[in-house]
Amino acid sequence: MDTHNNEIRSLSPEYMAMAEAALDVFDTRFFKALCEPTRVEIMRKLVLLGACDVGTIADGLAQDxxxxxxxxxxxxxxxxxxxxxxGRRVFYDIDGPHNVAKVASILDAIKPMAELCKPFEEFSENIKQQKGAA
Amino acid sequence: MDTHNNEIRSLSPEYMAMAEAALDVFDTRFFKALCEPTRVEIMRKLVLLGACDVGTIADGLAQDxxxxxxxxxxxxxxxxxxxxxxGRRVFYDIDGPHNVAKVASILDAIKPMAELCKPFEEFSENIKQQKGAA
DNA sequence: CGTATATATGCACACAAATGCACATATAGC
DNA sequence: GCTATATGTGCATTTGTGTGCATATATACG
Known part of the structure; x- marks a missing residue:
């Protein structure tokens, strides 16, 4: 194999910036933290109750x-x-402004993707080149 | 224990809607997919190259x-x-519009959080009630 | 047809992350 | 000081997920 080539966009700074943004933004602690059902449940509880100590948050949840x-x-x-x-209690509370700012920055970073990454848009032309490529 | 109570916000529809939104939006396939370094790397490659078959995407990557x-x-x-x-090849391409719409919808869902979940805002008043609570 | 190539899947294994228990640390109250 | 409560941590176990190899399936080519 290794008979592939379609580095059509590689030189364009628009796509390179897009790719960099995707790398910086995803696969981060913010995303990983929100991938766990229990942690999302905790978030939900904090939104409903406001600032809580650990015991209050743990009450009713399945885990230790x-x-x-x-x-x-x-x-x-x-x-x-x-x-x-x-005192001896530690209270946790959601940082709403931070979370909203985080998601907003992600949206800003990937926004160009809506125009630049329409699925299979340039596909018809490129596929011909690929078929004949060595 | 179980001597906790601060269901101050529980009755407010604003916070309940907020909590529902958080549950619906996070811990979903979209988030989980973006938590994996290799998958993010694949995304980056697709942004740079455009639509690619599996072999092209795998070229240069460490995994099988x-x-x-x-x-x-x-x-x-x-x-x-x-x-x-x-033919025998399967091409993958990023759905930019979908991804941007997804993040935009998440932002819409949690936007109220910036105002409603300022950390420890109502904390001073509530903590007194908690201390005396049975 | 049979052979070669591209992709997907079954299975076993490795590794990371979640979990629970026991225990250490910190603070309140007596 | 001593006891009780709240939180965090060490450690062993379990569970989930990524990984690679072998193989199945699909399609092109001769």
Missing amino acids: RSVISRHLAVLERAGICQTRKI | RSVISRHLAVLERAGICQTRKI
Whole structure:
């Protein structure tokens, strides 16, 4: 094999910027944190209740308090939550402005994709070149 | 324990809608698909090259073609890519409009969070109630 | 037809992440 | 000080997912 070539777009700075943006934006702690059902459940609870200590958050959830504590640490490292310690309790709360800003920046980064990556748009022409390529 | 209570927001439809939105939007196939470094790398390559068959995409990547094939299937199920079969080859291409629309819808869903979930905003008042709660 | 190439799938294995328990640490209250 | 409660951490186990090889399926080519 190795008989492929269609580096049609490679030289265009528009597509290179697009590709860089995709790499920077995805596969980050923010995304990974939101891929876990339990962590999303925790988020939901925090939205409903407001700032909560770990025990309150863990109440009613299936997992052990220690597990919830770990998940909360992940959410905090991702910037999704903030913490405040009061006495022996640690309160967690959603950082709404941060989360909205994060998603907004992602949208900005990939927005050109709507125009530049219409599926199979230039396909009809390119496929001919590929067939004959060595 | 179980001596917690701060269901202050629970009755407000604004927060309930917010919580529902968070659940619907996160922890979905779209997010999971973008959490994998190899899949992001594939996306980047597709942005640069345009529509590609599996062999072309796998060229230069560390993993076996079969692995790349699996990743592409994940991306397609997540709506991130579309496929077109030409002869014995299957071409994949990024669905830019879909991806942008997806992120835009997520942003719309969580946008109220910027105002409604400022971290520890109502915290000063609520904490007093919690301390005295039975 | 039979052979060669492209892609997808079954299966086994490796590795990472989630989980639960026990325990360490920190703080409140006596 | 001692005891009780809240949170976080070490460790072992389980579970999920990525990976590679062998193989099945589909299509082109002769």
